[in-house]
Amino acid sequence: ISRTKIADLFKNKPFGTQVNVKGWVRTRRGNKQVGFIALNDGSTIKNMQIVIDLQKFDEELLKPITTGACINVNGLLVESQGKGQDAEIQAEEIEIYGTADPLTYPLQKKGHSMEFLREIAHLRPRTNTFGAVFRMRHHMAMAIHTFFHERGFYYFHTPIITASDCEGAGQMFQVTTMNLYDLKKDENGSIIYDNDFFGKQASLTVSGQLEAELAAMAMGAVYTFGPTFRAENSNTPRHLAEFWMIEPEVAFIEIAENMQLAEDFIKYCVRWALDNCKDDLQFLNDMFDKGLIERLQSVLKDEFVRLSYTEGVKILEDAVAKGHKFEFPIYWGADLASEHERYLVEEHFKRPVILTDYPKEIKSFYMKQNDDGKTVRAMDVLFPKIGEIIGGSQREENYDKLYTRAKEMGVPEKDIWWYLDTRRFGTAPHSGFGLGFERLLLFVTGMTNIRDVIPFPRTPKNAEF
Ligand code: ATP
Ligand code: MG
Ligand code: MG
Numbered sequence: 001i002s003r004t005k006i007a008d009l010f011k012n013k014p015f016g017t018q019v020n021v022k023g024w025v026r027t028r029r030g031n032k033q034v035g036f037i038a039l040n041d042g043s044t045i046k047n048m049q050i051v052i053d054l055q056k057f058d059e060e061l062l063k064p065i066t067t068g069a070c071i072n073v074n075g076l077l078v079e080s081q082g083k084g085q086d087a088e089i090q091a092e093e094i095e096i097y098g099t100a101d102p103l104t105y106p107l108q109k110k111g112h113s114m115e116f117l118r119e120i121a122h123l124r125p126r127t128n129t130f131g132a133v134f135r136m137r138h139h140m141a142m143a144i145h146t147f148f149h150e151r152g153f154y155y156f157h158t159p160i161i162t163a164s165d166c167e168g169a170g171q172m173f174q175v176t177t178m179n180l181y182d183l184k185k186d187e188n189g190s191i192i193y194d195n196d197f198f199g200k201q202a203s204l205t206v207s208g209q210l211e212a213e214l215a216a217m218a219m220g221a222v223y224t225f226g227p228t229f230r231a232e233n234s235n236t237p238r239h240l241a242e243f244w245m246i247e248p249e250v251a252f253i254e255i256a257e258n259m260q261l262a263e264d265f266i267k268y269c270v271r272w273a274l275d276n277c278k279d280d281l282q283f284l285n286d287m288f289d290k291g292l293i294e295r296l297q298s299v300l301k302d303e304f305v306r307l308s309y310t311e312g313v314k315i316l317e318d319a320v321a322k323g324h325k326f327e328f329p330i331y332w333g334a335d336l337a338s339e340h341e342r343y344l345v346e347e348h349f350k351r352p353v354i355l356t357d358y359p360k361e362i363k364s365f366y367m368k369q370n371d372d373g374k375t376v377r378a379m380d381v382l383f384p385k386i387g388e389i390i391g392g393s394q395r396e397e398n399y400d401k402l403y404t405r406a407k408e409m410g411v412p413e414k415d416i417w418w419y420l421d422t423r424r425f426g427t428a429p430h431s432g433f434g435l436g437f438e439r440l441l442l443f444v445t446g447m448t449n450i451r452d453v454i455p456f457p458r459t460p461k462n463a464e465f
């Protein structure tokens with residue numbers, strides 16, 4: 001018989017049949033007559049209990065089955081008498097695939113700190129917590145593709161190696177070329193790198209937006225979903241140097257529809273999590289964040305607040321006047337820090353907020369300018385616990401305005417001539433936004449550090465594995 005996933009056994013409960021399971025031992029206990037193994041195969045947070053009648057097995061053979069070992073079990077699936085679980089397997093044959101020496105296997109005791117687990121990122125998927133988080137990561141990716149597919153968006157691949165710094169923030173990783181087998185060296189023997197991409201300057205993408213825009217102006221509605229790189233040389237619980245971004249771009253919609261799309265999109269993902277990740281959510285809720293499930297449900301009920309940046313700043317200034325202390329100063333023209341964003345969401349409105357019409361000086365060159373000459377049609381979606389989860393805007397579709405703004409902000413024409421072309425030929429009103437995948441995951445898993453929702457976090461001094 002072939003392997004059945006433990007999740008399916010719990011779901012279908014084919015009691016009284018012979019089954020085969022393979023997985024990793026979480027714990028082992030027992031007495032002289034009977035042994036119990038809690039086995040996990042990654043398909044569910046729930047462990048399958050393997051019951052071993054010690055009359056039938058050679059003790060010596062079973063000795064190496066300790067926490068972390070991988071085993072292959074044939075046996076009979078029966079209803080469990082024990083509390084808290086509904087099925088177990090009476091073992092008939094056990095084969096050991098791989099042992100894990102109790103003296104050196106790091107995941108012995110329960111309750112390791114998140115910091116410690118980050119140091120063993122190669123093993124942490126074997127813990128309950130990271131099993132749950134990474135299953136949810138998968139489900140959220142499926143939710144995203146399904147949402148856009150259902151709405152007739154095309155999944156469009158934008159390049160990872162590119163010359164454009166679309167955010168103008170200069171947080172880029174430069175691409176260098178080298179031939180490992182023909183390294184050029186200077187007189188001291190140090191390697192000389194070519195600081196370019198075959199003779200041209202290039203870096204890793206900070207956003208697929210500009211390329212997605214030109215796709216939208218040919219295919220109507222598209223989205224990208226891929227790795228994004230920013231040289232964030234700081235340590236915050238919300239920034240990674242390598243993260244994944246979802247960027248829809250839609251022709252013929254203006255800012256109001258863009259906001260609605262963002263709200264519908266996040267709610268769709270949250271509902272998907274509640275529907276498809278019940279056991280994992282319950283685990284994370286009970287283990288880390290007692291308010292998690294309730295918070296997810298309440299986001300579905302509430303309509304997001306829509307508010308201008310100017311009104312938002314007024315609320316924050318009022319709070320300061322009433323004695324609320326912020327670390328960073330707040331005034332019209334300042335970029336909001338996450339403490340400001342969270343104040344609006346968590347203290348003032350108590351639900352998600354979409355802030356619009358930011359001062360043009362603190363936003364990128366491509367955003368559509370309002371008639372007041374001071375603000376642009378930007379929108380940031382602000383979430384509890386996180387702050388900014390989405391940044392988006394209606395894009396400037398007017399060639400002259402875009403050209404002039406790019407020039408004012410020091411974006412070289414030679415870098416964006418192809419982008420300007422979209423406004424020269426058949427321009428159209430259009431809008432889009434970027435959602436940080438890991439920030440969405442922070443929200444739906446209740447984790448508090450962005451390093452704990454991506455398998456291999458890339459942050460300063462952290463690129464080993
Ligand atoms: P922040 O203000 O938090 O630095 P940003 O305004 O620089 O974010 P945008 O350029 O608007 O970010 O990118 C769109 C989205 O991508 C953000 O709303 C956020 O969800 C996500 N994001 C941006 N930078 C990072 C990062 N370094 N790590 C993880 N997610 C990020
Ligand atoms: Mg930033
Ligand atoms: Mg921002």
Ligand code: MG
Pocket residue numbers: 380388390391392
């Ligand atoms: Mg932003």
